[in-house]
Amino acid sequence: MYLRTTQRRRKDGSTIRYLALAENVWNAARGRSEVQVVYNFGRADAQSEAQLRRLVHSINRVLGEDTATGGDSVEIPDIAIDESRDLGVVHVARTFWEELGIGPAVREVLEAKGLGAQHHTALFAMAANRLEEPRSKRGCTTRWLSDRAWLPEAETLDVDRLYRALDVLATSAEQIERRIFLQTANLFSLDADLIFYDTTTAYCETDVADEVETEWNGETYPALRRRGHSKEGRDNQPQVIVALAVTREGMPIRSWVLPGDTADVSTVKQIKEDLRAWHLGRCIFVGDAGMYSKANLKTLSEGLGRYIVAVPMARVKEVQQDVLSRPGRYRTVASNLKAKDVWVGDGERRKRYVLCLNPEEAERQRKHREEVLAELQSELARIDRGEADHPKAACRLLSSGRYGRYLSTDSRGRPRIDQKKVKAAQAYDGKFVVVTNDDSLSVEDIALGYKGASIIESCFRKMKQTGLEVRPMYHVAARRITAHVKLCVLALQIQRAAELRCGQPWTAIAHVLGRLKVVSYRSQKRSIVQRTEVSGELAQTLRQLRVQAPSKVLSVTAVSDAA
Secondary structure, three states: OEEEEEEEEOOOOOEEEEEEEEEEEEEOOOOEEEEEEEEEEEEHHHOOHHHHHHHHHHHHHHHOOOOOOOOOOOOOOOEEEEEEEEOHHHHHHHHHHHHOOHHHHHHHHHHHHOOOHHHHHHHHHHHHHHHHOOOOHHHHHHHHHHHHEOOHHHOOOOHHHHHHHHHHHHHHHHHHHHHHHHHHHHHOOOOOOEEEEEEEEEEEOOOOOOOOOEEEOOEEEOOOOEOOOOOOOOOOOOEEEEEEEEOOOOOEEEEEEEEOOOOHHHOHHHHHHHHHOOOOOOOEEEEOHHHOOHHHHHHHHOOOOEEEEEEOOOOOHHHHHHHOOOOOOOEEEEOOEEEEEEEEOOHHHOEEEEEEEOHHHHHHHHHHHHHHHHHHHHHHHHHHOOOOOHHHHHHHHHOOOOOHHHEEEOOOOOEEEOHHHHHHHHOOOOEEEEEEOOOOOOHHHHHHHHHOOHHHHHHHHHHHOOOOOOOOEOOOOHHHHHHHHHHHHHHHHHHHHHHHHHOOOHHHHHHHHOOOEEEEEEEOOEEEEEEOOOOHHHHHHHHHHOOOOOOOEEEEEEOOOOO
């Protein structure tokens, strides 16, 4: 028996609905079920909601149902919710781990070493932890795996297992990186002709620098934690150098961990030899001004190597005399970038420079210099009026990084603005110079190719500041430091792959993925693990990532009454 609704359309186009209490009765003669109306309520608009609720209430009273809600009888099953954990980032990371070839490469290495699946699980767990909530190795096991993330196969892992997995990664990183690159190059159609390379520093949480190299399992590791020039302003703290080679799209190709006192210009030979062994084909090396030296350019050009390297304009006399002052018309490369070719020398000694100009940056630097000169005029006027102690104030201005570049002294030793220095500074406004040995490249390709090197700076920021947190590093053994950096690079590859698919930064992607969770509950003598609903922005993000949503019910197990 049920409430039946019928309707009739009137001549004016309106519709009238009728309500009736009906049941289905079997007609044996016709061999079918037919509707039999028990009672007609009449037009639906003539029935009030209160009347229908009273009818439901009376029926529930006869049936003995709970009517505390005003006649709305709702059967609520006995459910005991145990916990809720994050699933989104782990699920996406697992998909890309396999799709990028990281999982197969790791399993191949482990199989060759006769090691089990727990090492693979440990490496994946640490990489996923970097992507969602970076913690120490102990924090990964005691807090993240045990309380936050849903990764059941990793719940039995302990800190020792994570460290043993790191040791495997340290000894096999090159093999793993090579296989991953070959996989991702085909998967994302990466442009491997243009390789961006740069270095950064990562400080270690210790005051003691390493003095001697160490050996482990037949491998020799250099003393990594050394004091050197820090790009983070920590020159007195031991550090390591992290070098990274990436494609034009920002996908890491290979990484290196070098002693902290290694100069940028001394790394080029090793990096070039390592990349040559991968047979990348026609590869153009792109480096910043820290890579510029005659020895490096010679190393890069050997074996028909091609390069685009920024030139430190203030330190290279040839650039000051022949490049910046060379007349010629700029060609528009982009909306905020102009460039022109400048050839210096003849024959085999001929060099190709490309002088680039950013008009917006030139205007910004001009206004900034005017503000600085106005401040400087005011300070010099105070000295002339005797409002400031002359020797101390003069020394302060002359040694200032802000004002000293525009000052010289007169015959009495008093500071004054040197117009020649001001004019010389104007020559650098909005400009940068790159040198290349590839004559086949156009001016546009060279200028935009070097500007694209900013992608590697973005990769370093992701590793150090905005998520992966390669530092602080508390590891002592050189192999563990190396493996820690390599692990962060694996996480960076997953991150960049997701960004390339979605066209959004990882922070935005992870925020949406955070809505996908797993809920564990007990009902009717069963323990059920079920994901939350996938809809709206979350469903759209998964489609953009080309990641299939996980099964709605992840596991069902029987539980005893005692549990």
